[in-house]
Amino acid sequence: MGKKIDLMDGNQAAAHISYAFTEVAGIFPITPSSPMAEHVDEWAANGKKNLFGQPVQVVEMQSEGGAAGTVHGALQSGALTTTYTASQGLLLMIPNMYKIAGEMLPGVFHVSARTLSAHALSIFGDHSDVMSVRNTGFALLASSSPQEVMDLGAVSHLSAIHCRMPVLHFFDGFRTSHEIQKIEVLDYEDLRPLVDMEALKAFRKNALNPEHPATRGTTVNPDIFFQCREACNQKVEAIPAAVEQYMEAINKLTGRSYHLFDYYGAPDADRVIVLMGSAAETAKETVDYLTAQGEKVGLVNVHLYRPFSAEHFLKAIPATCKKLAVLDRTKEPGAMGEPLYQDVCAIYKNKGLPMEIVGGRYGLSSKDTTPGQILAVYENLKQDAPKHDFTIGIVDDVTFTSLPITKEIETAPAGQTSAEFWGMGSDGTVGANKNSIKIIGHATDLYCQAYFVYDSKKSGGLTQSHLRFGKDPISSPYLVTKADFVACHTPSYVHKYDMVKNLKDGGTFLLNCGWDMDGLERELPASMKRALAAKEVKFYTIDATRIARELGLGNRTNTILQAAFFKLTGVIPIDQAITEMKDAIYKTYYKKKGQAVVDMNNASIDHGINELVRVEIPGSWFNAKDEAAQDDAPAFIKEVVEVMNRQEGDSLPVSAMVKYGLEDGTWPAGTSKYEKRGAAVEVPQWNMTACIQCNQCSLVCPHAAIRPVLLDEEEVKAAPAGFETKTAVGQDLGKYQYRMQVSPYDCTGCGSCANVCPAKEKALVMKPLDSQLKEAPNWTFAVEEVTVKKDAVSDKSVKTSQFAKPYFEFSGACAGCGETPYIKLITQLFGDRMYITNASGCSSAYGGSTPSSPYCTDKKGFGPAWAMSLFEDNAEYAYGYLLGQDAIKRQLVAAVSALEEKGIAKDACAAYLEKGNDAAVSREVSDALLTALEGDSSEEAAFIRQNQEFLTKKSVWAFGGDGWAYDIGYGGLDHVLASGKDINILVMDTEVYSNTGGQSSKSTAAGAIAKFAAGGKETKKKDLGMMAMSYGYVYVAQVAMGADPSQTLKAIREAEAYPGPSIVIAYCPCIEHGMKCGMGLSQLEQKKAVEAGYWHLYRFDPQRKAAGENPFVLDSKEPTGDFQKFLLGQNRYASLKLSFPEKAEELYAKSARDAQERLDSYKTLAGK
Secondary structure, eight states, X not given: OOOEEEEEEHHHHHHHXXXXXXXXXXXXXXXXXXXXXXXXXXXXXXXXXXXXXXXXXXXXXXXXXXXXXXXXXXXXXXXXXXXXXXXXXXXXXXXXXXXXXXXXXXXXXXXXXXXXXXXXXXXXXXXXXXXXXXXXXXXXXEOOSHHHHHHHHHHHHHHHHHHTOOEEEEEXXXXXXXXXXXXXXXXXXXXXXXXXXXXXXXXXXXXXXXXXXXXXXXXXXXXXXXHXXXXXXXXXXXXXXXXXXXXXXXXXXXXXXXXXXXXXXXXXXXXXXXXXXXXXXXXXXXXXXXXXXXXXXXXXXXXXXXXXXXHHHHHHSOTTOOEEEEEESSOOTTSSSOHHHHHHHHHHHHHTOOOEXXXXXXXXXXXXXXXXXXXXXXHHHHSSSOOSSEEOXXXXXXXXXXXXXXXXXXXXXXXXXXXXEEEETTSXXXXXXXXXXXXXXXXXXXXXXXXXXXXXXXXXXXXXXXXXXXXXXXXXXXXXXXXXXXXXXXXXGGGTOOOSTTEEEEEXXXXXXXOOHHHHHHHSOHHHHHHHHHTTOEEEEEOHHHHHHHHTOTTOOHHHHHHHHHHHHOSSOHHHHHHHHHHXXXXXXXXXXXXXXXXXXXXXXXXXXXXXXXXXXXXXXXXXXXXXXXXXXXXXXXXXXXXXXXXXXXXXXXXXXXXXXOTTSOOOSOGGGGTOOOOOSXXXXXXXXXXXXXXXXXXXXXXSOEEEEEEOHHHHHHOOTXXXXXXXXXXXXXXXXXXXXXXXXXXXXXXXXXXXXXXXXXXXXXXXXXHHGGXXXXXXXXXXXXXXXXXXXXXXXXXXXXXXXXXXXXXXXXXXXXXXXXXXXXXXXXXGGEEEEEOSSHHHHTTSOTTOOOBOOOTTSOOOEEEOOOSTTHHXXXXXXXXXXXXXXXXXXXXXXXXXXXTTTHHHHHHHHHXXXXXXXXXXXXXXXXXXXXXXXXXXXXXXXXXXGGSSOOEEEEEEEHIIIIIITHHHHHHHHHTTOSOEEEEEEOSEXXXXXXXXXXXXXXXXXXXXXXXXXXXXXXXXXXXXXXXXXXEEEEEOTTTOHHHHHHHHHHHHHSSSOEEEEEEOOOXXXXXXXXXXXXXXXXXXXXXXXXXXXXXXXXXXXXGXXXXXXXXXXXXOSOHHHHHHTBHHHHHHHHHOHHXXXXXXXXXXXXXXXXXXXXXXXXXX
């Protein structure tokens, strides 16, 4: 059979190869592994057959631990079973991994190796997770590229079946899992003869079955446990030979060459590097560079890491080798060396062989590993006494582990073209570049590579696309540093990033902007002008933003700029590019979004080709100079945050981490206000005369970028020119002047504020960003110089709540986010005394991703204390906060009581003991107590002063999404609610795992298409609120801000005041829903959800029982909207009719029945 060549990333390669050998897949979503299971689920939903003639049975579990248990059970029952995971998810599988290996079951785990959370969470790649499971008994097989993932993935499954032992197949998270390459796709029928059918039959016969029962999972005493563990030795020892055997079979099938340890380099090398994973491909380029200069160097790429075969390893090392450098992509603090280094040392020690061996670390958390860094390792080996325990890729100026990088080397073959694209999350840049690389790959014989870099923000964050294509194979697993073409798709980036740095002399630079020559002169920084001139760049502009809006594409400039890319690079004939683009547009958008979106994107192609403007670079740009800018930011912001925001954080030395105490994961609060991203295309302009001062715009703003300001007479006098105000309206507010102030640089341009404005003539109108930049000084005055008027602040109405300071501002959440308005409101009500624990997910990604910290402080330094532990343990983590501060609080109460008994500050002590736990006056009586004790030197008074931050009544909250609350964290959440303690929980219910790409959760309603529910979810949404109400002593509320903001405010207020556990479940429209109206109307979508009976509003307050009242109040009215029309307004439901029309109506009807059943149950509770 002829070779099939296709473009895919490592995840898809693993999914393709695993599908062939898999009967059951037990999974749970985790970045960056989720796409593997998503591919398998989608293929299964569409009827794709495995080698056994059946679609794979995919089951999504509530956690990785649950997935591992399912895998274990399916294996014991005789089914070939697979899972896909990474990082903390892999660690949650460890208990079952020991069981699976101990019971000799042929499961396969495909792992896109990822960093483990230590001082902080990182979703990026290294080997810390797989190194943490190396002693489970699994075989560990490593791949270095997408092609190897395909080939060695097959070896993993074949070896597992043959040996009846489990295999963990791993490859670098993101660098391999998400790198798109042109690779050979193995045909299932070519693999069929390689399956050891006798071993498979034996596995089936050995499975637990009532027809031939056995007992497993027994409890064993000391008499035979040890012997049984040693009895596995022969099975383990047989694995290397089996893996080698199947590698040879794949070699024959493909013509490629794989061994347990692959040597590459000079046959007489005296210096050799040992490593595994994608960096082996980088090292090959460095070896080629050095051997071409006559140097005797080589490398060993480790594939089979467990069991580690000393025999095969020694056979791979040239006899001439005198020095080895072993590189590990992990860190084990306190160890004598990292795992691979220790294994290599053990071999030479045990064999009594002479060899100088040093170890080093590289590439943690996907830190880019370049040929120059590998060159530094070879240079180190040249030394008489090579440095041991070294690092590369960082500057360690504290413990001095880092090797100096002498130079970067050019290893790209002649004729290779490289391109770099700077885009914004959700503008379509990444999707367009994925299409581009596939078009180039399919339409030409060129080899292709694509890799994408994202920051930690949601849509609206920075994206960087790195593309390479050429006539020779491309293996460079590192970022483009010398580009032939660079495009900037977001004009505000010219002020933030050095995008010309990587552009080659004479290269092409494309800037999306609406500036003419005068605008370019005004807007481009002098440093960019100088670089463009010095490099003699071919400079083009195009106003893709205007074009997209005129065509009805919103901010989706991707197709316009993709067409411009093909026009400017000429990588394929433009007519062919147009045809291929239109075909890709149809395949991408038709089923998900319909023909109208296809037509708009097709129309944008002509504009992208025909509206390019060539800019002739003026001679004056060679010596351009900027005016000196004043930077009053704190030192930490200038020395750390601004460096990171410029995408230059890689240059920060270890000493900067130590200087600012970052080594334990601590990050200063409130750094987001220094970003000033200017990411919006349009921002709101306030029409003072039309404004009715309802403050609803401030309530719904996802980023706290629009705020009502009250000014007294002195502040009005001090206001800058153009700071227009009007007399405030409302009870006792007439003494103040009122203004609604917008921050143009912090606004993301969603339009939520303008869309909810109830004024007859809209008081907010969206205007181009440039026209509103004059508001920046007004914003600074309003938030820095104008005080919060405490007499105007109240939690009794939406209007008065918005005069309070938000302690959550300018997060990296999506424009129009449905979650953050709830968080912002809660911080306005309780922010100066809050503890917040956050489950990992969207709310942690935008709530605590360095360098941006949106939780901020007031002028006293008070604000929310925010932290994230893990995904699964958030409720328990919050419970620990409650217990911890309560333990100290009890000691304080004892000290105050002792002072009262002694007659010291008796009135202040009595007031504190009586009212210290009353949130309304807690701070007042606490401050009074401290004042009264100022001159007292008693031991009790000293203890109180030392722990004064624990005096006031605190508000403990656990924030998280439905993936946490309904699934992985439900057990802990349930236990904490059952505790009866005074703890508050906010569940931001998006009905999908929004942070990992929209996977189904138990909150997902029937009929919705989500990842792991590719054919539409068939089961009913879990009623978390009803389950919590069953305790009878938990305050429960279900809210939707856009439907009833007053009910939302009331529910949050009651929940926090309730002296016991409370849970507020908030409906949150999400970008993953694919709302046809757009995220700017997310508040209206909440209103529609309630009107249609899709979502219901209620409050369950156990305290009402004491007054003889029904504790359950149904706040939403009888539904009047069209339920199915509401569903079809979201692509997650509408696409079901396009993809699976035969089952769509049935599932829509089920979803409606489920919603009606929920409503009926609520009516029963309400006595209606």
